[in-house]
Amino acid sequence: MSCPEAGTGALGIFGGTFDPIHYGHLRLAETAREALGLEGVRLIPAGQPPHRATPGASGAHRLAMARLAAADNPSFEVDPAEVEAAQASFTILTLERLRGTLGTDRPMVLLLGVDAFLGLPTWRRWTELFDLAHVAVANRPDYTLDESRLSDELRRHVEQRRAAPEALNKAAAGKIASFSMTPLAISATDIRSRAANGQSLRYLLPPPVLDYISRHQLYS
Numbered sequence: 001m002s003c004p005e006a007g008t009g010a011l012g013i014f015g016g017t018f019d020p021i022h023y024g025h026l027r028l029a030e031t032a033r034e035a036l037g038l039e040g041v042r043l044i045p046a047g048q049p050p051h052r053a054t055p056g057a058s059g060a061h062r063l064a065m066a067r068l069a070a071a072d073n074p075s076f077e078v079d080p081a082e083v084e085a086a087q088a089s090f091t092i093l094t095l096e097r098l099r100g101t102l103g104t105d106r107p108m109v110l111l112l113g114v115d116a117f118l119g120l121p122t123w124r125r126w127t128e129l130f131d132l133a134h135v136a137v138a139n140r141p142d143y144t145l146d147e148s149r150l151s152d153e154l155r156r157h158v159e160q161r162r163a164a165p166e167a168l169n170k171a172a173a174g175k176i177a178s179f180s181m182t183p184l185a186i187s188a189t190d191i192r193s194r195a196a197n198g199q200s201l202r203y204l205l206p207p208p209v210l211d212y213i214s215r216h217q218l219y220s
């Protein structure tokens, strides 16, 4: 499949700072595609992330690296809209935009690592996310989806919306599922700090991204 947007099956939406994109992100997207039966996954690098400090690399560089990382997977596509937007990136606005282009019936699945899911109640208009998309949570080393760590309101949503992965294809939005991925304890923070210390980044991210980082002397 060369253009996931053209299909009718469930579309995974995977946003992140991707500063830089690494194998943890790519494995999450690929595992979600397989485990949840997604037709494709749209990677969306954040422009100006509202929840965190200014990224180490510009939006243009992070977008270029995401494109290089996704290039050899026909199920992945990269959406430049958040990087190109003048205002801060809010997921709710991105999902509203995508609903406008994909129509009301196509399942959309917002893909999150556990750490991002636990922080959901700090996101703008977060309870409205479920009107627009399902949410699927991947495990991540050092973070567990321990219900005691959920805020009361998020726990209520989990209890009401919890569904098996197969259920996500049967409705356009509103469920919460989880899936397991091979744990990869890779983080962009660690990659940036290795780069700053002149250490090797090999085998943490795809070779074309590695080349890009060294060519543009990012994070050093």
Ligand code: ATP
Binding pocket: 015, 016, 017, 018, 019, 023, 024, 025, 028, 111, 112, 113, 114, 115, 116, 117, 138, 139, 140, 141, 184, 185, 186, 187, 188, 189, 190
């Ligand atoms: P940083 O270290 O700069 O905070 P990060 O590596 O956590 O970055 P983000 O771009 O912040 O990457 O994360 C985007 C999404 O990918 C989040 O939902 C996060 O939970 C998930 N994610 C990142 N790395 C992994 C990993 N190794 N395993 C599973 N999920 C991951």
